[in-house]
Amino acid sequence: MGSAAERMELVPEPRLGIYVQDRRSKRARRRRLASWFILVSTAFLYGALFAFLPPAFIPALSLPLVLLLLLVIWALPATHFAPTRTMAWLFWAFYIALIVWPNYLAISLPGLPWITLLRISGIPLTLLLLISVSISISFRQELRDILSEVSAVWKLLVVFCILEFLSIPFSRDPFDSASKVFISQVDWTAIFFVSCFIFKRPQQVTRWLYLLAVMVLIVCGIAAWEWRLGHVPWAGHIPSILKIQDESVQRILAGGRRAATGIYRTQSTFSTSLGLAEFLALAAPFIIYLFMSAKRFSVRAGMIVLLIIMFVTILNTDSRLGSVGFFVAILMTTALWAGVTWKRQKRSILAPALLLSYPGLVALFLAATFASHRLHRIVWGGGETQFSTDSRLEQFHKAIPLILRRPFGYGAGKGAEALGFTNPSGTLTLDSYYLTIALEYGLIGFVCYYGMFIAAGVYSFRSMLSSKDSKYDILIPLMVSIAVFIVVKSVFSQQDTHPLVFMILGMVAGVLRHRREYEQGTSASERIP
Numbered sequence: 035m036g037s038a039a040e041r042m043e044l045v046p047e048p049r050l051g052i053y054v055q056d057r058r059s060k061r062a063r064r065r066r067l068a069s070w071f072i073l074v075s076t077a078f079l080y081g082a083l084f085a086f087l088p089p090a091f092i093p094a095l096s097l098p099l100v101l102l103l104l105l106v107i108w109a110l111p112a113t114h115f116a117p118t119r120t121m122a123w124l125f126w127a128f129y130i131a132l133i134v135w136p137n138y139l140a141i142s143l144p145g146l147p148w149i150t151l152l153r154i155s156g157i158p159l160t161l162l163l164l165i166s167v168s169i170s171i172s173f174r175q176e177l178r179d180i181l182s183e184v185s186a187v188w189k190l191l192v193v194f195c196i197l198e199f200l201s202i203p204f205s206r207d208p209f210d211s212a213s214k215v216f217i218s219q220v221d222w223t224a225i226f227f228v229s230c231f232i233f234k235r236p237q238q239v240t241r242w243l244y245l246l247a248v249m250v251l252i253v254c255g256i257a258a259w260e261w262r263l264g265h266v267p268w269a270g271h272i273p274s275i276l277k278i279q280d281e282s283v284q285r286i287l288a289g290g291r292r293a294a295t296g297i298y299r300t301q302s303t304f305s306t307s308l309g310l311a312e313f314l315a316l317a318a319p320f321i322i323y324l325f326m327s328a329k330r331f332s333v334r335a336g337m338i339v340l341l342i343i344m345f346v347t348i349l350n351t352d353s354r355l356g357s358v359g360f361f362v363a364i365l366m367t368t369a370l371w372a373g374v375t376w377k378r379q380k381r382s383i384l385a386p387a388l389l390l391s392y393p394g395l396v397a398l399f400l401a402a403t404f405a406s407h408r409l410h411r412i413v414w415g416g417g418e419t420q421f422s423t424d425s426r427l428e429q430f431h432k433a434i435p436l437i438l439r440r441p442f443g444y445g446a447g448k449g450a451e452a453l454g455f456t457n458p459s460g461t462l463t464l465d466s467y468y469l470t471i472a473l474e475y476g477l478i479g480f481v482c483y484y485g486m487f488i489a490a491g492v493y494s495f496r497s498m499l500s501s502k503d504s505k506y507d508i509l510i511p512l513m514v515s516i517a518v519f520i521v522v523k524s525v526f527s528q529q530d531t532h533p534l535v536f537m538i539l540g541m542v543a544g545v546l547r548h549r550r551e552y553e554q555g556t557s558a559s560e561r562i563p
Contacts, residue, residue, distance in 0.1 A: 138286055358521065363515070444475045
């Protein structure tokens with residue numbers, strides 16, 4: 035029989051054989067042919083759907099491709115490298131295109147959305163942000179640290195994004211709403227997170243401020259040229275590749291006049307005169323800040339001249355919201371600067387004198403608006419604006435029951451359709467962005483959206499009060515600009531400047547994080563600007 039060791043050697047060990055596919059077998063060939071047939075047939079049918087279905091179905095058909103792209107980004111291997119430099123260049127390109135390039139001058143291909151400069155820079159920017167979050171541990175950690183300074187802001191933003199997607203099934207046109215939600219993720223959400231990362235570095239904040247001043251001057255220069263011509267300068271000179279045969283674009287190129295007076299209303303690079311006025315009102319606190327913080331007389335003189343040019347341009351828009359926003363910016367910035375300066379410099383004479391006289395100055399200004407017909411018309415409007423006021427009140431009363439009826443709203447971009455209010459020319463209109471948000475995303479969406487800006491203002495105010503020097507006085511114009519935005523949105527519903535406001539939200543987070551690191555001794559001392 036042999037020994038036990040010999041018997042163990044004779045017993046074969048159970049094991050799996052090495053798998054080698056027999057490519058010559060009929061079964062393997064049939065399997066390969068079936069796989070190729072399914073792949074080619076699916077690709078052909080998928081492409082045919084793009085070709086034969088109406089353009090409204092493109093967002094739904096693109097969804098599998100988007101999900102596949104996100105899956106690929108999620109599966110990327112971890113590394114210490116993140117494409118932050120390219121992301122920064124795209125961010126600055128987006129910032130410049132947002133203000134100095136008319137968004138309606140774009141490439142329009144059949145069956146595709148407009149190919150605008152904002153989308154050319156914004157979509158790759160969003161992809162690079164997702165890639166950086168996916169592959170770089172250090173990028174994720176740095177972004178997490180920055181967001182911890184404004185935890186309420188980013189949490190409200192995330193909830194609002196969820197509500198945006200939840201509102202799509204409730205829309206009358208889900209495909210169109212899905213397209214608008216996608217655009218908002220690029221122009222708002224991605225811009226906020228990228229701004230958080232970029233503006234933690236004070237030199238980038240300084241660059242943003244001076245670039246804003248230059249672009250304000252360019253926009254006002256174009257507006258003055260437009261005022262002289264009676265239409266935008268590029269009307270009639272647009273290359274065929276950038277011409278969009280759309281009724282809304284034709285209205286923009288034709289220019290706008292107030293029906294009651296016939297006064298031409300400048301719009302410069304924006305789609306309406308109200309959009310231009312809103313932008314100048316939002317930019318005013320930063321120009322005032324550059325005047326107050328500049329060390330050289332030439333810079334201060336330049337900022338004063340620029341403020342005068344801005345105010346004249348706002349007058350040429352014939353817009354009350356621009357005038358009110360501009361005056362709010364001046365009054366709030368002056369009051370906050372005086373209060374903070376008095377707190378830091380107990381021996382200061384100008385700051386307490388200005389702050390103590392502030393209620394009287396405000397009362398004097400309000401009295402002047404009623405005593406002067408010209409000033410009253412600028413701030414409160416005249417008989418020619420009464421129709422606009424009555425329309426807004428009517429829209430408000432009509433919207434309340436509609437908002438209470440649909441807790442998740444009527445879908446992105448469908449607020450005006452749900453309200454059904456038309457102007458004398460028969461065009462659907464919705465004047466207040468308060469109503470727009472509430473109609474499109476419900477009351478919870480309204481609270482989340484405006485809660486973001488209120489929370490950012492509270493964070494800025496708390497940090498400003500505890501600051502012991504002027505290093506972070508940039509928080510003053512940031513807070514004032516947010517306040518101006520909230521005021522203006524009560525009477526203006528368009529979204530031309532919204533990416534700029536989300537940049538400001540990100541800047542609040544970046545500046546607060548830099549301040550914390552500086553106080554902890556982990557960041558270099560750098561002054562803004």
